[in-house]
Amino acid sequence: MSKFFGKSAVLVSVQSEFDIENFESIDELEELCKTLGIVAVDKVIQRRNKADPVFYLGIGKLKTVREYCQHNRIDLLVVDDELTPVQQRNIEEFMRIKTVDRTQVILEIFSKHATTAEGKLQVEMARLVYELPRLRGKGLELSNQGGGIGTRGPGEKVLELDRRRIKNRINSLKKELIKLKANRDNIRKSRVESGYYIVSIAGYTNAGKSTLLSSLSGEKNILVSDKLFSTLNPTIRRVSLPGGRIVLFSDTVGFIRKLPHTLIEAFHSTLEEILYSDIILMLVDISDPCYKNKIVSSYRVLEEIGVFNKETILVFNKVDLVPSDYLESVRIEYPDAIFISAKLGIGIENLLERISQYTHNSDIYARIKFRYSEKGNILKFSEFIDIDVLVENDGYCVYDICGPEKIVEKILKSIDFVKEGDVR
Ligand SMILES: Nc1nc2c(ncn2[C@@H]2O[C@H](COP(=O)(O)OP(=O)(O)OP(=O)(O)O)[C@@H](O)[C@H]2O)c(=O)[nH]1
Numbered sequence: 001m002s003k004f005f006g007k008s009a010v011l012v013s014v015q016s017e018f019d020i021e022n023f024e025s026i027d028e029l030e031e032l033c034k035t036l037g038i039v040a041v042d043k044v045i046q047r048r049n050k051a052d053p054v055f056y057l058g059i060g061k062l063k064t065v066r067e068y069c070q071h072n073r074i075d076l077l078v079v080d081d082e083l084t085p086v087q088q089r090n091i092e093e094f095m096r097i098k099t100v101d102r103t104q105v106i107l108e109i110f111s112k113h114a115t116t117a118e119g120k121l122q123v124e125m126a127r128l129v130y131e132l133p134r135l136r137g138k139g140l141e142l143s144n145q146g147g148g149i150g151t152r153g154p155g156e157k158v159l160e161l162d163r164r165r166i167k168n169r170i171n172s173l174k175k176e177l178i179k180l181k182a183n184r185d186n187i188r189k190s191r192v193e194s195g196y197y198i199v200s201i202a203g204y205t206n207a208g209k210s211t212l213l214s215s216l217s218g219e220k221n222i223l224v225s226d227k228l229f230s231t232l233n234p235t236i237r238r239v240s241l242p243g244g245r246i247v248l249f250s251d252t253v254g255f256i257r258k259l260p261h262t263l264i265e266a267f268h269s270t271l272e273e274i275l276y277s278d279i280i281l282m283l284v285d286i287s288d289p290c291y292k293n294k295i296v297s298s299y300r301v302l303e304e305i306g307v308f309n310k311e312t313i314l315v316f317n318k319v320d321l322v323p324s325d326y327l328e329s330v331r332i333e334y335p336d337a338i339f340i341s342a343k344l345g346i347g348i349e350n351l352l353e354r355i356s357q358y359t360h361n362s363d364i365y366a367r368i369k370f371r372y373s374e375k376g377n378i379l380k381f382s383e384f385i386d387i388d389v390l391v392e393n394d395g396y397c398v399y400d401i402c403g404p405e406k407i408v409e410k411i412l413k414s415i416d417f418v419k420e421g422d423v424r
């Protein structure tokens with residue numbers, strides 16, 4: 001259970017005149033809060049060009065919020081952006097209730113949902129990087145007792161010690177994560193070298209990525225939940241395409257608007273799974289009225305992790321939740337997209353067909369003539385390539401094979417070929 005569970009909160013957001021996205025941003029913040037069990041009692045949006053550097057909201061607005069909170073026994077203020085350490089301190093002193101920002105909310109969700117050793121370390125790292133410039137409290141209070149300007153009070157020393165401790169911990173976490181990354185890189189390298197096609201399912205949190213992986217692979221054991229950020233670390237499964245060819249699918253951490261930088265950095269090695277795939281499925285929840293903005297911010301995250309010029313298929317999910325005329329209008333607007341319901345299994349064949357098309361376009365072909373005794377060495381790749389048997393007798397075989405470049409190359413290198421005239 002999160003430490004904020006059951007708290008009633010007011011959510012505040014600053015929205016500039018030009019920023020149409022922010023209305024949705026606060027609704028999204030409400031969803032994030034719900035994931036932690038926080039009850040959003042009210043949402044306040046202030047229109048101004050920029051957040052106030054001292055109090056985030058204008059002081060007049062903040063006063064109104066303070067009165068509201070006092071009258072309604074609100075115990076938490078949640079701010080829709082990352083606050084500077086100064087803003088956070090000022091707001092808390094002024095409001096006299098706990099104040100958390102969007103980054104803290106997301107960090108808290110991540111820390112609740114991290115299950116793997118790597119995920120836990122990644123979250124701890126992100127949290128410490130966030131907390132380091134915000135250290136205060138005991139240390140600072142003590143330092144006020146410590147003499148006049150220019151002298152370092154006892155509190156400052158405590159603060160300095162805390163800082164050093166956190167920096168040391170960050171450094172040792174970095175080292176541990178580098179080790180884990182090396183391990184992950186090796187596994188990934190052997191996966192990439194194996195030559196199998198890898199499809200990654202990317203997209204906004206809650207778009208239905210894990211549901212899709214579960215439905216494609218037939219595996220029930222994949223965590224699906226209406227909570228945000230249920231999946232943090234990558235899950236990889238084998239999926240067979242029409243015709244029986246096996247490709248690998250990976251599902252990983254979801255995206256969100258204003259994904260905190262500390263998290264992008266900490267989760268970089270996890271997000272890199274997307275970077276090393278052959279095809280990206282960009283999954284979008286069609287039933288979400290803000291899906292267009294979510295598409296934009298998902299592509300932004302892809303850019304941020306360095307994905308350029310990669311085959312990306314836009315896939316609209318949850319078609320079962322929208323009326324058919326609405327669905328039609330989206331189809332017309334996005335003629336190249338695929339429309340599915342991962343939950344009900346609608347449109348899955350089209351999706352697999354599209355992936356098959358891609359794999360066929362990337363496949364390479366070879367006609368090979370080899371001794372019958374070599375047959376087993378070819379058939380062990382049969383899940384990942386297409387084989388057309390042209391000749392097969394006790395002496396030799398002639399096959400047309402087509403498949404991923406690396407696998408076909410591997411076969412060409414390892415097989416003892418029969419030259420013309422060797423066998424009849
Ligand atoms: N109606 C409907 N609900 C769906 C569909 N696909 C997924 N859902 C629901 O959407 C919610 C989120 O699904 P997940 O598969 O956990 O989403 P995700 O993209 O993996 O989310 P994170 O791991 O949190 O990023 C769950 O409640 C699913 O049951 C669908 O096609 N139709």
Ligand SMILES: [Mg+2]
Pocket residue numbers: 209210211223224230231
């Ligand atoms: Mg998931």
